[in-house]
Amino acid sequence: xxxxxxxxxxxxxxxxxxxxxxxxxxxxxxxxxxxFGERSYRIGAAFEQVGGLKPGAPVSMSGVTVGRVESIxxxxxxxxxxxxxxxxxxxxxxxxxxxxxxxxxxxxxxxYVGIGPGGSETFLxxxxxxxxxxxxxxxxxxxxxxxxxxxxxxxxxxxx
Amino acid sequence: xxxxxxxxxxxxxxxxxxxxxxxxxxxxxxxxxxxxxQQVYNAGAxxxxxxxxxxxxxxxxxxxxxxxxxxxFGSEESLGTAAALGLVKELGPVVTALLFAGRAGTALASExxxxxxxxxLAAMEMMAVDPVRRVVVPxxxxxxxxxxxxxxxxxLIGIFGAQLVGVQMMGVDPGQFWSQMRGAVxxxxxxxxxxxxxxxxxxCSAIAVYxxxxxxxxxxxxxxxxxxxxxxxSVMVLLLDYMLTAVxx
Amino acid sequence: MDxxxxxxxxxxxxxxxxxxxxxxxxxxxxxxVRRGSVTAVMGPSGTGKTTLLRLISGQASPAAGSxxxxxxxxxxxxxxxxxxxxxxxGMLFQQGALLTDLDVYENxxxxxxxxxxxxxxLVRMMVLTRLExxxxxxxxxxxxxxxxxxMARRVALARxxxxxxELLIYDEPFVGLDPISMGVVLRLIRELNDTLxxxxxxxSHDVEEIAKVADQAWLLSGGRVVAxxxxxxxxxxxxxxxxxFMRGLADGPVPFHYPAASLRDxxxxxxx
Numbered sequence: 001x002x003x004x005x006x007x008x009x010x011x012x013x014x015x016x017x018x019x020x021x022x023x024x025x026x027x028x029x030x031x032x033x034x035x036f037g038e039r040s041y042r043i044g045a046a047f048e049q050v051g052g053l054k055p056g057a058p059v060s061m062s063g064v065t066v067g068r069v070e071s072i073x074x075x076x077x078x079x080x081x082x083x084x085x086x087x088x089x090x091x092x093x094x095x096x097x098x099x100x101x102x103x104x105x106x107x108x109x110x111x112y113v114g115i116g117p118g119g120s121e122t123f124l125x126x127x128x129x130x131x132x133x134x135x136x137x138x139x140x141x142x143x144x145x146x147x148x149x150x151x152x153x154x155x156x157x158x159x160x
Numbered sequence: 161x162x163x164x165x166x167x168x169x170x171x172x173x174x175x176x177x178x179x180x181x182x183x184x185x186x187x188x189x190x191x192x193x194x195x196x197x198q199q200v201y202n203a204g205a206x207x208x209x210x211x212x213x214x215x216x217x218x219x220x221x222x223x224x225x226x227x228x229x230x231x232x233f234g235s236e237e238s239l240g241t242a243a244a245l246g247l248v249k250e251l252g253p254v255v256t257a258l259l260f261a262g263r264a265g266t267a268l269a270s271e272x273x274x275x276x277x278x279x280x281l282a283a284m285e286m287m288a289v290d291p292v293r294r295v296v297v298p299x300x301x302x303x304x305x306x307x308x309x310x311x312x313x314x315x316l317i318g319i320f321g322a323q324l325v326g327v328q329m330m331g332v333d334p335g336q337f338w339s340q341m342r343g344a345v346x347x348x349x350x351x352x353x354x355x356x357x358x359x360x361x362x363x364c365s366a367i368a369v370y371x372x373x374x375x376x377x378x379x380x381x382x383x384x385x386x387x388x389x390x391x392x393x394s395v396m397v398l399l400l401d402y403m404l405t406a407v408x409x
Numbered sequence: 410m411d412x413x414x415x416x417x418x419x420x421x422x423x424x425x426x427x428x429x430x431x432x433x434x435x436x437x438x439x440x441x442v443r444r445g446s447v448t449a450v451m452g453p454s455g456t457g458k459t460t461l462l463r464l465i466s467g468q469a470s471p472a473a474g475s476x477x478x479x480x481x482x483x484x485x486x487x488x489x490x491x492x493x494x495x496x497x498x499g500m501l502f503q504q505g506a507l508l509t510d511l512d513v514y515e516n517x518x519x520x521x522x523x524x525x526x527x528x529x530x531l532v533r534m535m536v537l538t539r540l541e542x543x544x545x546x547x548x549x550x551x552x553x554x555x556x557x558x559x560m561a562r563r564v565a566l567a568r569x570x571x572x573x574x575e576l577l578i579y580d581e582p583f584v585g586l587d588p589i590s591m592g593v594v595l596r597l598i599r600e601l602n603d604t605l606x607x608x609x610x611x612x613s614h615d616v617e618e619i620a621k622v623a624d625q626a627w628l629l630s631g632g633r634v635v636a637x638x639x640x641x642x643x644x645x646x647x648x649x650x651x652x653x654f655m656r657g658l659a660d661g662p663v664p665f666h667y668p669a670a671s672l673r674d675x676x677x678x679x680x681x
Contacts, residue, residue: 008201010201011201288496
């Protein structure tokens with residue numbers, strides 16, 4: 001009971017430090033940023049092929065992250081993947097004829113959505129759709145295409 | 161532990177019943193937060209220095225080893241991701257639990273064992289005070305509360321340790337280190353670590369107070385209780401870690 | 410309860426049988442303690458004196474027979490009832506059993522704080538008067554490890570009487586004390602008994618010491634009572650087991666030798 005004060009200060013310090021560490025781990029280390037909930041708007045986009053795109057992946061314009069992929073679903077009317085993007089409210093001047101494409105960060109990195117701005121004077125609003133999309137490049141398709149073309153070339157040579 | 165199989169089964173049963181009793185007494189123990197706070201101090205605040213030091217060094221080793229490994233694949237900038245995931249999901253909870261067993265667990269077991277050996281627990285019984293409620297449960301709760309906090313501190317300091325080595329010494333780009341980490345680590349990963357450390361906190365604390373409370377009332381008995389605490393806790397943590405990883409991954 | 414004679418007996422043990430595993434400790438034990446007396450329970454080591462205290466305080470229950478304390482049968486009582494009964498008794502453990510993380514003052518205050526929410530001034534008054542009674546008011550802020558064995562036992566005594574018990578039990582209060590501390594404890598036993606109007610049970614094998622304070626003594630051996638009466642009568646007894654114990658003779662009904670084959674057989678015989 002004698003070192004009551006020191007004990008209480010020590011305990012308080014420990015608990016605060018522990019919760020601060022926990023808070024830091026949850027907010028600063030992870031991909032989901034704080035304060036991203038209300039102040040944002042949604043945009044839809046349909047893709048032929050989303051590849052390895054996952055919810056939470058970044059949406060970027062010229063390399064600047066402007067939002068995140070919120071959800072990925074499949075639409076049986078169009079037979080395409082339906083992707084919902086959540087864009088931060090402060091990026092509110094994206095032309096409505098912009099195009100979206102799925103890129104890969106580095107050779108083996110995660111996939112992200114890149115938006116290329118169009119030239120329209122009207123901007124995308126909450127609930128709007130991006131009409132021009134380019135699918136993810138699937139590595140296997142690329143390789144098989146490459147091999148196929150080589151085989152064709154070889155065939156053509158033999159024909160000569 | 162025991163030679164006779166039936167004795168081992170009985171021991172497991174006694175453990176389960178004891179833990180049940182601890183949990184049943186927990187709401188009542190929370191009515192006297194002063195007692196629990198004191199034990200958070202003993203189990204948590206007093207373990208802070210050793211946990212922080214260990215976290216720093218484990219993080220630094222991760223920085224060195226991770227850099228060496230990732231450099232071979234030309235992806236040093238993933239060092240942040242590798243270190244953070246390794247610490248948050250595995251090393252943080254597990255190493256903290258092992259340190260906890262050695263530092264706080266032994267202190268708990270020997271303290272309670274000594275109270276048993278010097279008739280303090282019997283004296284409480286005679287004063288119509290339930291020693292489980294007054295002595296054991298607050299110590300158990302102190303451990304349970306402290307463990308996740310200690311593990312979080314360990315992981316965080318470890319990440320900074322890895323950053324120290326990777327960025328300051330090995331020249332990984334600091335922007336890449338943090339942004340790659342943020343891109344790859346998800347809240348679910350942090351939660352996995354938190355759940356693990358909560359389970360470890362529960363089992364390590366339960367083992368320590370059980371062994372102390374059931375120690376033979378002699379100097380030798382108290383010594384054996386502390387040894388058993390460390391051995392049982394360590395084995396239990398590693399076993400539970402595998403099971404939890406399999407479930408949570 | 411039913412008669413005044415009954416009421417006089419604060420503890421009544423009848424026909425108790427108790428075994429720890431294979432070992433039978435009591436077999437047909439009869440014993441009682443009169444209200445207001447200092448009663449000694451004596452006997453050679455291993456006769457279950459401590460077990461008797463465990464039976465009286467409800468920490469153990471007999472295989473057969475009955476233990477009545479404050480006129481109530483202990484067997485079949487709930488945990489809460491046993492705890493309620495224990496609040497009416499105080500117990501002094503061999504080494505004092507002070508709580509090591511509390512100082513002297515808080516040790517004495519411990520039962521008060523656990524059982525009642527009293528204003529601090531009242532707690533202070535009760536604690537300091539008890540410490541004064543054992544002569545240790547000046548040591549209120551010492552920690553248990555700073556006390557000598559005798560002082561620790563006096564603090565424990567102050568703690569045992571802080572709740573105003575009706576029955577005070579001493580478990581081997583003289584073990585390991587120097588003659589001065591022993592004299593102090595002896596005096597306290599008698600004084601507290603008479604001034605507070607309580608009943609005391611002293612378990613001990615220090616025959617000479619206990620004879621000075623006890624009104625009544627029970628001599629246990631082989632799981633039953635072998636003699637009872639005023640200590641002076643027991644000292645004068647010519648009954649062999651009583652004589653051996655009271656006078657401290659090495660050999661007698663309790664043999665000097667642990668049972669064994671004869672030495673000649675073991676040294677020169679055919680082997681084990």
